[in-house]
Every structure is written in C-alpha cells, then in structure tokens.
Amino acid sequence: SYELTQPPSVSVSPGQTARITCSGDALPKQYGYWYQQKPGQAPVLVIYKDSERPSGIPERFSGSSSGTTVTLTISGVQAEDEADYYCQSADSSAPYVVFGGGTKLTVL
C-alpha cells in the first residue's frame, strides 16, 4: 500500500524556521496537503495543492514541492504553532487518500 513518510518530530526555537518534510513516490504526480492538529482539537487544513494557503492561515505557513518530497515551512515560529502536522495526498493507483504518520512540532 502507498505510504507517505514524515519525520516523527521537529524542534525549533521561537522565531526560527521549521521545515517538515513528507516523502512519497506519487508526489511528483499528486498534490500534497498539510494539516495542523492541536491536542484535543480537529485537524485544520493549512496548505493545499502543495503551496496554496487557505484564507485565515497566517502567511508564515508556506509549502513547496520538489520531486518525491513536499515540505511545510513555518517561518518565525511562534509558541502557538506547537502541534502535530500531517501531510496528505492521493494514491496514484487506487481511489484512496493517504495521510503521513504525522510530525510533532515542538517549540523550545
């Protein structure tokens, strides 16, 4: 089955830049999406179609794609950005949506 691979954890100090990667063989052909999930809350879409930002999402959140990897970048990280982040994409060979395993962002 198709898998998306994320690092389990990323740590940054406030004001620094956090980068969270997501790797998958189909990503050159399929868009990547990113969700933020804080404890006890539902996920929130923060990036769609690799690099687009939904309305209401701060500009410090950005996305990019290169080959088999999509990357979520958070510039000028704030304490409130501490959360779990999940990538999501489509399986190219089956009608399935796939999530990455999630990355816990810790703001030191």
Next chain:
Amino acid sequence: EVQLLESGGGLVQPGGSLRLSCAASGFTFSSYAMSWVRQAPGKGLEWVSTISGSGGSTYYADSMKGRFTISRDNSKNTLCLQMNSLRAEDTAVYYCAKYYPYSSGWPRGAFDDWGQGTMVTVSS
C-alpha cells in the same frame, strides 16, 4: 459558517455494531463529497471512507471494506457510517470531514472542514 456535528459514538463489544451520524450545515450539502477520517488514541489520521455528493459513488479503505457502510441523506443534510463486526483496533475518534476537490475530483483533493469527532471504543 460550515458546521459538522458528529454523534453516535460510544462503547461497544467486539463483534458489535454502531452507527455514526454527522449533521451538516452552512453549505450546500449535496454539492460536496463527504468523508470519515479516524484517529486511534495517540496515533495519526487514517482515512476511512468517502461518498460522492449524490451518494452514487462510495470508497473505502481496505481494512474497512465489507464491514463499514457510508451513506448520506441529502434531504436531511446528514452523513452516516454504519460499522459492523467491530474490532478493538477500530477504537478511535471518528471525524466527519467535508471534501473539497482542489484538483479534479476524488481522491486528489483535501478535507477543508472537520467536525469535532465522536469517540468509538470497542472493548469487552
């Protein structure tokens, strides 16, 4: 404002059944595919099932095929998930999510609105 309100979760014994519902408001329900996504305690997100806006097409993750049935009533703006033959590994928070086809339909889009979830516990 989009609102998705799940209900129907609870404690059920292994092998038992449960029916989840999601009441939708704030958008034209019949125009959007809807999905269920679950999250086991302390684990990541797992897509469960999706139904097209008309209800004519349904999709399931492999581990749910034959046990779960997704349905919708567009006259009542309600999404349902019938879960049978439940196992301990089905224990999770089940989220109702609105699917947006950012790129040419299922499954190339994403979930742009989520409910708060309903907890399902399968245990004897």
